Amino acid sequence: EPEVTQTPSHQVTQMGQEVILRCVPISNHLYFYWYRQILGQKVEFLVSFYNNEISEKSEIFDDQFSVERPDGSNFTLKIRSTKLEDSAMYFCASSENHRDTQYFGPGTRLTVL
Amino acid sequence: AQSVSQHNHHVILSEAASLELGCNYSYGGTVNLFWYVQYPGQHLQLLLKYFSGDPLVKGIKGFEAEFIKSKFSFNLRKPSVQWSDTAEYFCAVNAVGFQKLVFGTGTRLLVSP
Numbered sequence: 001e002p003e004v005t006q007t008p009s010h011q012v013t014q015m016g017q018e019v020i021l022r023c024v025p026i027s028n029h030l031y032f033y034w035y036r037q038i039l040g041q042k043v044e045f046l047v048s049f050y051n052n053e054i055s056e057k058s059e060i061f062d063d064q065f066s067v068e069r070p071d072g073s074n075f076t077l078k079i080r081s082t083k084l085e086d087s088a089m090y091f092c093a094s095s096e097n098h099r100d101t102q103y104f105g106p107g108t109r110l111t112v113l
Numbered sequence: 114a115q116s117v118s119q120h121n122h123h124v125i126l127s128e129a130a131s132l133e134l135g136c137n138y139s140y141g142g143t144v145n146l147f148w149y150v151q152y153p154g155q156h157l158q159l160l161l162k163y164f165s166g167d168p169l170v171k172g173i174k175g176f177e178a179e180f181i182k183s184k185f186s187f188n189l190r191k192p193s194v195q196w197s198d199t200a201e202y203f204c205a206v207n208a209v210g211f212q213k214l215v216f217g218t219g220t221r222l223l224v225s226p
Contacts, residue, residue, distance in 0.1 A: 042216050043219075099145070
């Protein structure tokens with residue numbers, strides 16, 4: 001069964017550094033998403049992406065965040081200048097269309113020191 | 114704005130006991146409803162979903178959920194739990210016309226053998 005994959009599984013970085021989290025969505029899916037879960041809190045939506053554009057974003061997704069589909073398979077989340085409060089589990093998801101089930105990857109645990 | 118409440122944060126049951134996990138959402142329009150499960154060390158997986166039609170939906174592993182529109186609820190049930198059902202269960206809502214999933218806080222279920 002096809003799965004969403006994410007790399008790395010764990011990323012440790014210093015405050016102020018840039019990080020790029022990578023995802024490979026399911027191959028025939030057209031919609032891609034990033035969510036995050038701060039320890040002890042809810043899973044929160046960050047952004048959705050379709051046809052090489054952001055289609056929806058939350059208030060959390062400010063100018064320090066960006067997303068990109070650099071090639072036909074990868075989908076990336078870049079955090080430009082990490083803050084301590086960016087420490088969280090980041091989940092990528094994909095779906096065939098915007099009304100369909102979203103399939104989640106295993107997550108990347110980001111720790112900002 | 115959409116929101117989701119899960120009333121039980123931790124549930125402990127013995128094997129063969131019946132399970133009901135509560136989920137209520139707040140949104141005035143049409144919604145799609147989901148239950149996701151996260152087994153220890155694994156990623157979020159879809160248990161079941163409701164888009165339209167019969168409000169009683171059946172999912173994998175003997176789980177079912179009932180959408181009661183008048184109560185804004187989508188409770189998850191299983192008549193007889195097994196030790197392997199130990200996991201965290203998340204209710205999520207997607208308002209039709211939006212792409213983001215809004216999650217509840219999750220319920221940790223521990224089934225003792």
